Amino acid sequence: MRIGELSKRTGVSIRMLRYYEEQRLLSATRTSGGYRDYTEDAVERVGRIRCLLDSALPTAVVRTVLASLCGGAEAERPLLGVLERELAGLDERMGRLARSRAHLAGLIEDVRVRTRG
Amino acid sequence: MRIGELSKRTGVSIRMLRYYEEQRLLSATRTSGGYRDYTEDAVERVGRIRCLLDSALPTAVVRTVLASLCGGAEAERPLLGVLERELAGLDERMGRLARSRAHLAGLIEDVRVRTRG
DNA sequence: CTAAAGTCTGACATGGGTGTGAGGGTCAAG
DNA sequence: CTTGACCCTCACACCCATGTCAGACTTTAG
Numbered sequence: 001m002r003i004g005e006l007s008k009r010t011g012v013s014i015r016m017l018r019y020y021e022e023q024r025l026l027s028a029t030r031t032s033g034g035y036r037d038y039t040e041d042a043v044e045r046v047g048r049i050r051c052l053l054d055s056a057l058p059t060a061v062v063r064t065v066l067a068s069l070c071g072g073a074e075a076e077r078p079l080l081g082v083l084e085r086e087l088a089g090l091d092e093r094m095g096r097l098a099r100s101r102a103h104l105a106g107l108i109e110d111v112r113v114r115t116r117g
Numbered sequence: 118m119r120i121g122e123l124s125k126r127t128g129v130s131i132r133m134l135r136y137y138e139e140q141r142l143l144s145a146t147r148t149s150g151g152y153r154d155y156t157e158d159a160v161e162r163v164g165r166i167r168c169l170l171d172s173a174l175p176t177a178v179v180r181t182v183l184a185s186l187c188g189g190a191e192a193e194r195p196l197l198g199v200l201e202r203e204l205a206g207l208d209e210r211m212g213r214l215a216r217s218r219a220h221l222a223g224l225i226e227d228v229r230v231r232t233r234g
Numbered sequence: 235c236t237a238a239a240g241t242c243t244g245a246c247a248t249g250g251g252t253g254t255g256a257g258g259g260t261c262a263a264g
Numbered sequence: 265c266t267t268g269a270c271c272c273t274c275a276c277a278c279c280c281a282t283g284t285c286a287g288a289c290t291t292t293a294g
Contacts, residue, residue, distance in 0.1 A: 004240060014241085015282065033290045035241060055224060056217035058280075065224075076232050083225045090218045094211060100173035101207045107172060107182075108200045115194070121270065131271090132252065150260045152271055175250075 003028075006038050010046040017046070023059040025049050025066060057086055120145075123155050127163040134163070140176040142166050142183060174203055 007014045020026040021036070026045060028036040045066075052062040061082060068079040124131045137143040138153070143162060145153040162183075169179040178199060185196040 002241075013282080015284080018242095019281075031290090033241085034243095035290070051220070052224075053281080054217065055220035056214065057221070076228050080225065080228055080232070083221065083228065087218065087221050087225065090214060090221065094214050094218065097173065097207060097211050097214065100171065101204065101211065103168070103172035104174070104200065104204050104207060107169075108197065108204065111197055111200065115197070119271075130252080132254085135273095136251075148260090150271085151273095152260075170251085 001038050001040075001042075003036050003038070006042055006046065009043050010050070012046055012050060020046070020049055020059075023063065025059060025063055055086075056090055061086060118155050118157075118159075120153050120155070123159055123163065126160050127167075129163055129167065137163070137166055137176075140180065142176060142180055172203075173207055178203055 001009075003014050003017055006012075007017060010017075017026065021028065026042065026049065028038045028042070031037050048066065048069075049062060052065055053059070057065065064082055065079060068076055118126075120131050120134055123129075124134060127134075134143065138145065143159065143166065145155045145159070148154050165183065165186075166179060169182055170176070174182065181199055182196060
């Protein structure tokens, strides 16, 4: 299928499908006219890419993950380390956000008190 | 005082002090030679700016907050709304991150199970 | 054959605080 | 006067998924 159809079937913009190819997350053969030609499998693969990106993984990690998932179980050991580091990174970001939130909530409370007074 | 001293006393880089001025968060008079000349108050003001930025507020909001804090209590009503919207935004970001984290944790669990099996 | 819809590549913009560098001016101590 | 420390402005780079536009080509329907 061509890119427009894949876009409609996955809900992912054409721009992003091209981007995934550039990032080597997704591949397609080309027609004689130069159009991308996707197999049926592409639909599922795009879904997996979206899932991984929605887990806040950067494209480079998504590429690694996809490669490992297609490899055997022995390829999944280093993968696990990569994912755990990403998880730790997420936790740190959440911690920072939580601290900011506490800051801001305190600030709001201050303003409230002062306005009442 | 000049910018280098303010930087040392606040721990904020010179680059950032200039940036705050550009963003109209901080002001200084100029010497005849064109150097910025800060009053003592600037030290405290920079501290307040840092505090607000550390609360994940964008500079435009920091500007509003600083202006309101210098205004009277009646100026703090709209301010409160602004801050609450920011807080809601923070909560949404935290929610998204939490969802991503859950996604990723699930993915890791899958890999673990599959590697054991 | 023609028009329209689809596709191609390449490039620029976004957000937004922050680093870094170039090229040049100011000021104080020797 | 010279040297060196300090400062000035302007501008580009970063991150990185995503939108959007321009100009050109392909495919398909009429």
